[in-house]
Amino acid sequence: MRVPFYRHSLPASSATLVAEVIESGFLTSGQRCSRVEEQLCAIFGTSHAKLTSSWTQGAVAVLLALGIGPGDEVIVPAMTFVATANVVKQVGARPVFVDVEPSTLLIDIALVKAAVTPRTRAVIPVHLYGQMVDIPTLRQALRPEIRIIEDAAHCFEGTRNGRRPGQDSDAAIFSFYATKNVTCGEGGAVVTNDGELAANLKETVLHGMSAAAAQRFSGGRYQHWDVARLGTKANLPDLLAVLLEAQLDTVDERLARREALAQRYEDSLAGTPLGVPTIEPGVVSARHLFPIHVPGGQRDWVMRTLNDQGIGATVNYRSVTELSLYRNDPAVQRHDFPVSLDWGEGTLCLPLFPTLTEEEQDYVLNVLRYEVIPSLTSHAIEERGVAAL
Known part of the structure; x- marks a missing residue:
């Protein structure tokens, strides 16, 4: 049996929606984007939403809209996808890394406080694997x-x-990449309650221009535009936005399915040497990924075993500070991040998506139970900073 890491659930009828946009003659950001942005405001209880071409470009546009650049510092966790740090470098600011909490793998707030300097302009907390950081704290x-x-x-x-x-931050940025819980292949969104940030963001997502395409030709006549601030090219076209509308109406039922599958993994692997992050009381995780931690330096062997059996396991993530761009940066102290380093050397993610069948999941579990777990060494996982199942 082959079990992919991810399988999207977009119906074939999505092609009809794309065809409708093509027939409308307006392919870039227009009314379909505006409709999705209204949906996002309703879901998240925010005053403003802006669709973007990706999480990355959305983050660059937000940083530009906030005037963050050379000479500024932005605090980020060492355990995250590299884009979280890269966007800071892309606007000329300096990413300052801090470690994560051993049990949740979320940014350590005490370390954030200690890392603040007079140059600190922002913090980018990462809701890793679907669990929210405590933003009010x-x-x-x-x-x-x-x-x-x-x-x-x-x-x-x-x-x-x-x-x-x-709801409690200056902005939140989402990804609609191909493997995300809500997807249009490539894309993202920013939500905020900050009116000034929202106004600036409308410009920074489009080169800094004061008017988007729909506004430049409003009323049937061309309208002049200006550029008062630096921007990027980060807008999402209607061609992709149209894929999001129906998904936004069904997020709760898909989340329930992901939660059931995640619980099934956890129940089946209880008492084994494998570890997972702790989900704290009061948190509803989006269950975007199902990460496990393999002790004893045997992660790569486990991943090869799963892959050889047709199972799409992957690594999410190694510590950013271990990637060459940052490992070779003399300003980054590699040994200041023991939790991120340990997790990054031992983690892999198992298949988790709403259309994963119990038969497919049982196959994954059986490979783990009969081929992987008997060969694992009996390290005390708690001592390695990972919560045991």
Whole structure:
């Protein structure tokens, strides 16, 4: 049997929606984007939403809209996808890494507080694997002028104490990449309650231009535009936005399926040497990925075993500080991040998506149970900073 890492569930009828946009004659950002942005505001309880071409370009546009650039510092966790740090470098600022908590793998707020300097302009907490960082507590640890930009690429459906991404921060940024819980192949979105940021963002997602295509030709006549600030090219076209509308109406039922599958993994692997992050009380995880930690330096062997049996296991993620770009940066202290380093050397993710069948999941579990677990050494996982199942 072959079990892919991910299988999208977009119906064939999605092609009809794309055809409707093509027939309309307007392919770039227009009315279909505006409709999805209204949906996002309703879901997240925010005043503003802006669709973007990716999480990455959305983050660059947000940083530009906030005026963050050369000479500024932005605090990021060492355990995340590399884009979280890269966007800071792309606007000329300096990413300052801190370690994550041993049990949750979320950014360590005490370390954030200790890393703040007079140059700190923002913090990018990452809701890793779908679990939200405690944003109100993070806010209390910072000077009022330091911005909080949530990396919610994994956390579309997540909540903490009933609060959603974007409600207690300056902005939250989502990803609609091909393997995300809500997808249009490539894309993203920013939600915020900050009116000034939202106004600036409308420009920075489109080169800094004061008018998008739909506005430049409003009323049947061409309207002049200006550029007062630096921007990027980050807008999402209607051609992709149209794929999101129906998915936004069904996120809850897909989350319930992902949660059931995740619980099934956890119940079946209880008492084994494998570890997972702890989900804290009051948190509803978006269950974007199902990560496990393999002790004893045997992660790569386990991954090869799963791959050889047709199972799409992958690594999410190695510590950013171990990637060559940052490992070779003399400003980055590699040994300051023991939790991120350990998790990054031992983690892999198992297949998790709504159309994963129990037969497919049983196959994954049987390979783990009969081929992998008997060969694992009996390291004490708790001592390695990972919560045991």
